[in-house]
Amino acid sequence: DGGITQSPKYLFRKEGQNVTLSCEQNLNHDAMYWYRQDPGQGLRLIYYSQIVNDFQKGDIAEGYSVSREKKESFPLTVTSAQKNPTAFYLCASSIETGRISSGANVLTFGAGSRLTVL
Amino acid sequence: DAKTTQPPSMDCAEGRAANLPCNHSTISGNEYVYWYRQIHSQGPQYIIHGLKNNETNEMASLIITEDRKSSTLILPHATLRDTAVYYCIVKVGGTSYGKLTFGQGTILTVHP
Numbered sequence: 685d686g687g688i689t690q691s692p693k694y695l696f697r698k699e700g701q702n703v704t705l706s707c708e709q710n711l712n713h714d715a716m717y718w719y720r721q722d723p724g725q726g727l728r729l730i731y732y733s734q735i736v737n738d739f740q741k742g743d744i745a746e747g748y749s750v751s752r753e754k755k756e757s758f759p760l761t762v763t764s765a766q767k768n769p770t771a772f773y774l775c776a777s778s779i780e781t782g783r784i785s786s787g788a789n790v791l792t793f794g795a796g797s798r799l800t801v802l
Numbered sequence: 803d804a805k806t807t808q809p810p811s812m813d814c815a816e817g818r819a820a821n822l823p824c825n826h827s828t829i830s831g832n833e834y835v836y837w838y839r840q841i842h843s844q845g846p847q848y849i850i851h852g853l854k855n856n857e858t859n860e861m862a863s864l865i866i867t868e869d870r871k872s873s874t875l876i877l878p879h880a881t882l883r884d885t886a887v888y889y890c891i892v893k894v895g896g897t898s899y900g901k902l903t904f905g906q907g908t909i910l911t912v913h914p
Contacts, residue, residue: 688845717901719904724906725906726889726903726904726905726906726907727846727904728904729901729903732901742901772843774845774846776845789893790836790848790851791838791846791848791902792848793845793846793847794845795844795845796843796844796845798843
């Protein structure tokens with residue numbers, strides 16, 4: 685089955701440590717995204733990537749870094765510079781809008797990774 | 803992208819229709835209306851989207867008013883599994899990426 689796989693599902697880290705969250709998709713989607721969700725809140729965009737070797741900052745990129753070396757992979761690193769890293773992190777993907785005649789775009793999400801900083 | 807307004811919470815009896823409203827009074831002509839839902843501690847799930855016409859799929863129906871300033875998501879026979887946060891999002895179509903802005907949504911609770 686095609687989909688998005690995020691790992692690990694739960695992660696604990698000590699303050700001052702960097703941690704990398706994995707996101708892999710086999711949907712052949714061009715674009716990939718990382719969102720952060722805090723309790724009782726909506727999703728906020730961290731980074732997104734439309735094509736391989738290119739990515740853009742979202743609304744809350746400070747303290748995070750990403751890479752897009754392969755079409756199917758978009759890992760997110762939460763660095764020690766992120767002041768409040770405890771959150772639920774969601775990865776998503778979509779077909780690049782330019783390839784859709786209707787102009788609409790639909791995101792497929794992974795199951796999420798819950799990061800807790802101790 | 804236009805801003806949306808949704809009620810923070812709604813209740814529905816199991817087996818009855820759930821009608822979730824969304825106001826998007828500043829929507830422009832090329833903006834789509836999307837609905838997603840998020841069951842607790844899971845990733846959001848796409849439900850339906852539309853531009854001008856009403857839409858129906860196996861999950862729900864989307865009714866968009868003629869002036870496009872509001873819409874209603876209808877779950878025709880709600881079940882306990884439909885308890886979730888429902889997000890209404892407005893987004894310009896045809897742009898180079900699918901960045902969607904998720905607000906706080908409507909918490910729908912389906913009761914037995």
